Amino acid sequence: MFEVGFSELLLIMGLALLVLGPEKLPKVVGEIGRWMGRARAMARQFREQLEEESLENTRRRQEREAAATPASARCS
Numbered sequence: 001m002f003e004v005g006f007s008e009l010l011l012i013m014g015l016a017l018l019v020l021g022p023e024k025l026p027k028v029v030g031e032i033g034r035w036m037g038r039a040r041a042m043a044r045q046f047r048e049q050l051e052e053e054s055l056e057n058t059r060r061r062q063e064r065e066a067a068a069t070p071a072s073a074r075c076s
Contacts, residue, residue: 016028
C-alpha cells in the first residue's frame with residue numbers, strides 16, 4: 001500500500017529540520033510519538049471490542065440453534 005523507505009524518511013526528517021529548526025524538532029517528534037501511541041491504543045481497544053461482540057453473537061446464535069433443535073435430535 002503506502003511504504004516509506006529509509007531514504008524517504010531521511011528526506012522528511014531533513015525537511016522537518018529545515019522548517020522547524022533544531023529547537024522545535026525534538027518536541028514535535030515527541031508529540032507525534034505520543035499521538036501515534038494513543039492512536040494505536042484506540043485501534044487495539046476497538047479491535048478487542050469487535051472481537052468480544054463477535055464472540056458474543058456467535059454464542060447467542062449457537063444457543064438459539066440448540067434451543068430450536070428438538071431434544072431427540074440432540075441425543076442422536
